[in-house]
Amino acid sequence: MRSDDLSFGIDRRTLVSGLALLPTLSGTLFSASAQAQTTSEALASWNDGPAKQAILNFVRATTDQASQKFVPPEDRIATFDQDGTLWVEHPIYSQVVYCLDRVPAVVEKDPKLKNVEPFKTVLSGNREAIAKLSLHDLEKILVATLTGMSVEDFTAEAMKWLTNAKDARWKRPYPDLIYQPMLEVMQYLRGNGFKTYIVTGGGQDFVRAYSQRVYGVPPEQVVGTAGATKFGYHKDGTPFLTKEPKLLLNDDKAGKPEGIHLMIGRRPNASFGNSDGDRQMLEYTGAGDGARLMMLVLHDDAKREYAYGPAQGLPDTKVGTFTQALYDEAKKKSWTVISMKNDWKRIFGFEQSA
Amino acid sequence: MRSDDLSFGIDRRTLVSGLALLPTLSGTLFSASAQAQTTSEALASWNDGPAKQAILNFVRATTDQASQKFVPPEDRIATFDQDGTLWVEHPIYSQVVYCLDRVPAVVEKDPKLKNVEPFKTVLSGNREAIAKLSLHDLEKILVATLTGMSVEDFTAEAMKWLTNAKDARWKRPYPDLIYQPMLEVMQYLRGNGFKTYIVTGGGQDFVRAYSQRVYGVPPEQVVGTAGATKFGYHKDGTPFLTKEPKLLLNDDKAGKPEGIHLMIGRRPNASFGNSDGDRQMLEYTGAGDGARLMMLVLHDDAKREYAYGPAQGLPDTKVGTFTQALYDEAKKKSWTVISMKNDWKRIFGFEQSA
Numbered sequence: 001m002r003s004d005d006l007s008f009g010i011d012r013r014t015l016v017s018g019l020a021l022l023p024t025l026s027g028t029l030f031s032a033s034a035q036a037q038t039t040s041e042a043l044a045s046w047n048d049g050p051a052k053q054a055i056l057n058f059v060r061a062t063t064d065q066a067s068q069k070f071v072p073p074e075d076r077i078a079t080f081d082q083d084g085t086l087w088v089e090h091p092i093y094s095q096v097v098y099c100l101d102r103v104p105a106v107v108e109k110d111p112k113l114k115n116v117e118p119f120k121t122v123l124s125g126n127r128e129a130i131a132k133l134s135l136h137d138l139e140k141i142l143v144a145t146l147t148g149m150s151v152e153d154f155t156a157e158a159m160k161w162l163t164n165a166k167d168a169r170w171k172r173p174y175p176d177l178i179y180q181p182m183l184e185v186m187q188y189l190r191g192n193g194f195k196t197y198i199v200t201g202g203g204q205d206f207v208r209a210y211s212q213r214v215y216g217v218p219p220e221q222v223v224g225t226a227g228a229t230k231f232g233y234h235k236d237g238t239p240f241l242t243k244e245p246k247l248l249l250n251d252d253k254a255g256k257p258e259g260i261h262l263m264i265g266r267r268p269n270a271s272f273g274n275s276d277g278d279r280q281m282l283e284y285t286g287a288g289d290g291a292r293l294m295m296l297v298l299h300d301d302a303k304r305e306y307a308y309g310p311a312q313g314l315p316d317t318k319v320g321t322f323t324q325a326l327y328d329e330a331k332k333k334s335w336t337v338i339s340m341k342n343d344w345k346r347i348f349g350f351e352q353s354a
Numbered sequence: 355m356r357s358d359d360l361s362f363g364i365d366r367r368t369l370v371s372g373l374a375l376l377p378t379l380s381g382t383l384f385s386a387s388a389q390a391q392t393t394s395e396a397l398a399s400w401n402d403g404p405a406k407q408a409i410l411n412f413v414r415a416t417t418d419q420a421s422q423k424f425v426p427p428e429d430r431i432a433t434f435d436q437d438g439t440l441w442v443e444h445p446i447y448s449q450v451v452y453c454l455d456r457v458p459a460v461v462e463k464d465p466k467l468k469n470v471e472p473f474k475t476v477l478s479g480n481r482e483a484i485a486k487l488s489l490h491d492l493e494k495i496l497v498a499t500l501t502g503m504s505v506e507d508f509t510a511e512a513m514k515w516l517t518n519a520k521d522a523r524w525k526r527p528y529p530d531l532i533y534q535p536m537l538e539v540m541q542y543l544r545g546n547g548f549k550t551y552i553v554t555g556g557g558q559d560f561v562r563a564y565s566q567r568v569y570g571v572p573p574e575q576v577v578g579t580a581g582a583t584k585f586g587y588h589k590d591g592t593p594f595l596t597k598e599p600k601l602l603l604n605d606d607k608a609g610k611p612e613g614i615h616l617m618i619g620r621r622p623n624a625s626f627g628n629s630d631g632d633r634q635m636l637e638y639t640g641a642g643d644g645a646r647l648m649m650l651v652l653h654d655d656a657k658r659e660y661a662y663g664p665a666q667g668l669p670d671t672k673v674g675t676f677t678q679a680l681y682d683e684a685k686k687k688s689w690t691v692i693s694m695k696n697d698w699k700r701i702f703g704f705e706q707s708a
Contacts, residue, residue, distance in 0.1 A: 074566075205619070212428075220549075220618045222619065226616055229615050230608075231611050239611065241611060241615050241638075248603070254584075257585050257593065258583050258595065261505060261583050262558075262583070263617060265558070265559070265574055266573055266574070280585055287592050
């Protein structure tokens, strides 16, 4: 998830046409979407403990026809935050890196921006100066890099970047940095009849560009921060949609249950998050009848991933803030806090299995 | 579909909780969602002819693995307008009748409205005066009857009405007035791996309240005119969503492809409509690669249903306008015009099979 000051991800896309433009996608890069498994063996990267048990208990209660909490298959909905819950968000959201990386192409197309801030600073490559850009500057960069093109062009650009760009620490493409244990939870739930949705503060079109290949989640099951598009015609009469700089849904905090209602129209049975941006989604999920599963990923593994957040007495990094208040609410309401350090045998799919 | 002056359907809902409140729903009233059929027998209410043949040809081309136009099952999307395409829209949209019927309850809750227009006129029951209400008056009625309540309360009210209210001509509940041949097309497409969506100018929450039971379409596969909701808490801390009088998506005309991109994120392979409000959706569908199916229902059966629209030299009723220009575009682009009179053996499921 993303904190308020980064949740301006105005972008969208059409998957089919975008994918058609991308013959270079490698099979190893996009490895998700595996066959559903229906036994607890599916959670192979989880250590035995209360978190794994909570998942197993929830699935048993909702899928056993003899259970008083049985949920018909067509009503089974699970929602997952993305950044910090399904993949690495630290020290900076991947989509923000994407936008910064796109600035040279934007300036090439509109050279007068070369000497205009904040583009000038981004082009300088001065990391310290870039890190100090204001929210207002960041918004200008997001608007310039995420809007003004057709949805097909946007998807093609995003996919090219996701295939080629590499994270600074692991030197791997960003889609490699999804959490293997969470992928297993998604597959396990799908294997038990749940529709899995991504509900992200990130840009809806950005995440839809890779959701099927990376998570096995089709584009229509991605709810994200979304901007308007505008229908128009090329000179030859062919219709197309242009991404507009107009925000329709800020899918963060209270915007998450609001976005869930807009896009899904019913209350999830299970929700997964990792920060204050997910609080309202988990509260909304928890307010329904029957069996409920609310889980929060705690980033407490400085060695294998990162450790951050006020709930651990660590500095608030403004990325994926997990406050003490959220931690207290989780304990009070019996939500499950997942310790990356203790509950996960491995973090990434590319690691050796423990 | 709806013409511009009625497309202000700001409403939304949560299905599960609403349905739980409704033990009175009868099995006969909501009869759709039957088992998918995979042979042409599924189109039992269609006469042999170019319309039926177009459907069969499209399904064969997209589902036969040997076909050059084969579409993988996960990419098969079909979108259907509702009013005038899936059920009767003449002489007035059902949802407008719903709003008018809700006025007494709204006035009871806020008695000072009793002598305020347009509520006073609606309460008078003077049909002639009601028919003359302005667009501005109508908007006041829609806002008063479709917003300001929780999504659960809205759904419960809508379902109560749909179960009990009866159409003036057929003396039957509105869900009985769905077109049997179109229901068969939806089932036939689903039986062949297509996800069927309703893409309606009507209120998203209103249609979602009955889409599963009437059409076999789950709430998340309804794209409609949608308003914002606001997340808040009851005094006991329980969260809930309130329907707000703020329009997010006007799902008519250009708003249909825009809504499809927002909610589905990919281009449909097939689209069905009946008026100028569906033109852009059919154009957008037709602009994709591979096999395409674009169909328009023509209301030319004054005896069994209604005949209306400029394309037949009949008066423009402002409801479901099928202009000559749309008819010409359909002919030019080889879209299929469905003649209700000639192509359909029967209109409704309650009629004797021909």
